Amino acid sequence: MLPDSLLQQVETPARYLGGEWNQIVKPAGVGVRMAICYPDTYEVGMSHAGLHILYEVANRRPDAACERVFLPWTDAIALMREHEIPLAGLETRTPLRDFDLVGITLQHELTYTNVLALLDLSGIPLRAADRTGPEPLVVAGGPCAFNPEPMADFFDCFVIGDGEEALDELLDLLADLPQSLRRRADRTHAQRRELLQRIASLEGVYVPSGYRLRPSAEGLLIPESRGEQYPSRVTRRVVRDLDAQPYPLAPVVPHTDAIHDRAEIEITRGCTRGCRFCQAGMVYRPVRERDLDLLVEQADEIIRSTGYDELSLLSLNCPDYTRIAPLIDRLHERLGPRRVSVGMPSLRVDTFSVGLAERLQRVRKSGLTLAPEAGSQRMRDIINKDVTAEDLLSAASAAFRSGWQRLKLYFMIGLPRETDEDVLAIADLIDDVLAVARRELSRAAYGRFKLSASINALIPKPHTPFQWLGTADPEDLQRRRELLYGRITDRRVSLSFSDFDATMLEAALARGDRGLGDVILSAYRAGALFDGWGEKFDAELWRRAFADHDLDLAECARQFLPTSAELPWDVIDAGVTKTFLEAEFGRARRAEPTPDCREAGCVGCGMRRLVPDCPPITWGDRGEAT
Amino acid sequence: MEPLIRHFAIVAFRKAGPLRFLSHLDLARAIDRAVRRAGLPVKYSQGFNPRAQIGFASALPVGVAGERELCQIELERPLQAGDVLRALSEQLPPDLAVIDVGVVSGPKRKHLSGLTRADYDIELAPSAESGMHVLAEAIERLMDAGTVTVLRETTSRTREIDIRPGIHSLEVHESGSEGVGPRLCMSLALQQDSLVKPLEVVEAIRRQLGDLTDRRVDLDVRRVTRLVLH
Numbered sequence A: 001m002l003p004d005s006l007l008q009q010v011e012t013p014a015r016y017l018g019g020e021w022n023q024i025v026k027p028a029g030v031g032v033r034m035a036i037c038y039p040d041t042y043e044v045g046m047s048h049a050g051l052h053i054l055y056e057v058a059n060r061r062p063d064a065a066c067e068r069v070f071l072p073w074t075d076a077i078a079l080m081r082e083h084e085i086p087l088a089g090l091e092t093r094t095p096l097r098d099f100d101l102v103g104i105t106l107q108h109e110l111t112y113t114n115v116l117a118l119l120d121l122s123g124i125p126l127r128a129a130d131r132t133g134p135e136p137l138v139v140a141g142g143p144c145a146f147n148p149e150p151m152a153d154f155f156d157c158f159v160i161g162d163g164e165e166a167l168d169e170l171l172d173l174l175a176d177l178p179q180s181l182r183r184r185a186d187r188t189h190a191q192r193r194e195l196l197q198r199i200a201s202l203e204g205v206y207v208p209s210g211y212r213l214r215p216s217a218e219g220l221l222i223p224e225s226r227g228e229q230y231p232s233r234v235t236r237r238v239v240r241d242l243d244a245q246p247y248p249l250a251p252v253v254p255h256t257d258a259i260h261d262r263a264e265i266e267i268t269r270g271c272t273r274g275c276r277f278c279q280a281g282m283v284y285r286p287v288r289e290r291d292l293d294l295l296v297e298q299a300d301e302i303i304r305s306t307g308y309d310e311l312s313l314l315s316l317n318c319p320d321y322t323r324i325a326p327l328i329d330r331l332h333e334r335l336g337p338r339r340v341s342v343g344m345p346s347l348r349v350d351t352f353s354v355g356l357a358e359r360l361q362r363v364r365k366s367g368l369t370l371a372p373e374a375g376s377q378r379m380r381d382i383i384n385k386d387v388t389a390e391d392l393l394s395a396a397s398a399a400f401r402s403g404w405q406r407l408k409l410y411f412m413i414g415l416p417r418e419t420d421e422d423v424l425a426i427a428d429l430i431d432d433v434l435a436v437a438r439r440e441l442s443r444a445a446y447g448r449f450k451l452s453a454s455i456n457a458l459i460p461k462p463h464t465p466f467q468w469l470g471t472a473d474p475e476d477l478q479r480r481r482e483l484l485y486g487r488i489t490d491r492r493v494s495l496s497f498s499d500f501d502a503t504m505l506e507a508a509l510a511r512g513d514r515g516l517g518d519v520i521l522s523a524y525r526a527g528a529l530f531d532g533w534g535e536k537f538d539a540e541l542w543r544r545a546f547a548d549h550d551l552d553l554a555e556c557a558r559q560f561l562p563t564s565a566e567l568p569w570d571v572i573d574a575g576v577t578k579t580f581l582e583a584e585f586g587r588a589r590r591a592e593p594t595p596d597c598r599e600a601g602c603v604g605c606g607m608r609r610l611v612p613d614c615p616p617i618t619w620g621d622r623g624e625a626t
Numbered sequence B: 001m002e003p004l005i006r007h008f009a010i011v012a013f014r015k016a017g018p019l020r021f022l023s024h025l026d027l028a029r030a031i032d033r034a035v036r037r038a039g040l041p042v043k044y045s046q047g048f049n050p051r052a053q054i055g056f057a058s059a060l061p062v063g064v065a066g067e068r069e070l071c072q073i074e075l076e077r078p079l080q081a082g083d084v085l086r087a088l089s090e091q092l093p094p095d096l097a098v099i100d101v102g103v104v105s106g107p108k109r110k111h112l113s114g115l116t117r118a119d120y121d122i123e124l125a126p127s128a129e130s131g132m133h134v135l136a137e138a139i140e141r142l143m144d145a146g147t148v149t150v151l152r153e154t155t156s157r158t159r160e161i162d163i164r165p166g167i168h169s170l171e172v173h174e175s176g177s178e179g180v181g182p183r184l185c186m187s188l189a190l191q192q193d194s195l196v197k198p199l200e201v202v203e204a205i206r207r208q209l210g211d212l213t214d215r216r217v218d219l220d221v222r223r224v225t226r227l228v229l230h
């Protein structure tokens, strides 16, 4: 993409080279040409399992070719602009604007300006309405597609939910187009519209141009179908059988230190623990698993084809895999002799999980991470986090006894109905963990002991029981932060808080309507980019961008909506029903927990409409294994 | 006590094409993974975080190509050099191709530490062709000088060093073909205490040129290649 003379001038040129091990290069002239783009740096994007999965889905087809595209870092962007070099695929250096399909994954809201930069650097008009002929179809996917509205101006369509089958169907459609729609080069505006209409007929695909906007009673813009070709609600795609899905057994090995530079196998998808703040736990239901023998074979093959020395188990909740202990043992047995370490990124707060971690880290005891999420039991009941203080303390005690000397805890503040006492309960819990550490660790080890607590403000997300809530007042958040700083003085404990300005922006974008498209564009034009990168984030610039469109950023973030309100993302049927979410919201107010349906039986979330035999897995399936 | 016999594969390989922009760390990781994919019986370090015992003769800076770089891989048991060559070749891209492999056994642990010099070839922009005679004179002066100081930046500080003792030879050659600039050929010290970097030599020549003429002679570096390690 960059000529040698420019590669010499940028930080980490390895980001721009392509030609990695296991890269797939298809000959020119292969049917449908697709680019899969991650709107962040190479190191971040190459760590994303979904990207590797879709690369595999597309490239295993003889009639499709898929290339990878990442957003260059700011130094390279400046050079590309200066020398008028367009963004191109890593595999064949084909400019992005010459692809048939440009897929961009939306992993979180603070990448929205990066999406605009990707299009801009490619010379693709930013607004879908300005793409009137041969330009590629620009498609979004990923969790943020569950509220497509804020970015709806910039995408031709959104794929909602699991991408494997939907992408296959989209590629089928493009590969089998009638002659008149096929040739991209001389496609007319009318033909492009016809193409989009056909795409709208695919299950799980939302085509924003097929919906007109109507203001709701609360002043939100609500999309409404323009005609019967466009479904009044788009239903999320659910893959029933993970084992039947393609999985990359020879993934591209990044040239340079990716964030997660390791092999990954996806053991489960979805989670029904039912934490009320968690979007993934609502929109990826039910829990589906891969077969144990298949996983061991996949792991073996990936290690063989990549040469990685580390394997990570991918899941929203690893210990929930019904046969997790035998899986870990089998992986150790198979990969241990080849000196591959096996890791598990997500742990539950219980001794069983610590026992698993112990199995995994037989030698090296790096830090252990646990997420009690809130300090007081009342708060944990409100958010439906099925963890007690005793669970945490016995998990910590088990961890210290097995030799861990570093612990990381995740908490949230700004939760609904939270009082100062609830926040101070975080400090009490940390004190209790310290007391356990003092008891369990030797004097010397306690001297070295480190506890870090990472404290984030709640960001209410669409399709969760908290979707009607706004964020807490930033001043309250700051005051509570000071409260904790005042109470926690032990030098063993380090506190870190999320940036509350970034929190407000993420919240405003998460629950936004289509009106935010103009705001995002203004912010991008004013220089916003890499907003998720701390040092690049400019809160004042964003406040101005909102103000330029007569909006107040903080008010948008804090806006409270009645449960009767029409919501911009009602157009998406995520599987869980609004009735269920509302009931859950009510139970939250009464601090009533809701059990996991794998344990207690169906709690009526609405998924049975899509998966009649839900839940496919129950605790009964654990059998003797655990 | 009998000295412990160790077995090493000494591997000569290229770092060429776009992959010359890999950092040394990235290159080391690429070789490590290739070795793992090849399934070679490699020795691992002891301890919590066992690493394959692979050592490099000298790190190449980002962007510098290598015609014949060297690394040593400690093996669990002696293997046929041809088998190592074949196994590794299948697992490396053409830009990191293996050139040859030797397998040695003995008590020695470091087979690459005796290297003292490296030869470099620097391709300049074609515009330098017009200033060939001044360039030649600048090089002559530089080689005649008792000391040649340049500034070297490390992460912590910048200091002045004399690179003259580390320049074993330095010549300029016309390329002879249209559109290709002249080349600087040099042989430079490799050991820690007298190490000289090729671009430092270019910088020193630039300074000599400044003293010789007010006319600008472009020393635009197109490509740096390390030819061989001695």
Ligand code: SF4
Binding pocket: A272, A285, A286, A287, A597, A598, A601, A602, A603, A604, A605, A606, A607, A608, A614, A615
């Ligand atoms: S439909 Fe019932 S069983 Fe299925 S995920 Fe929802 S609550 Fe669980």
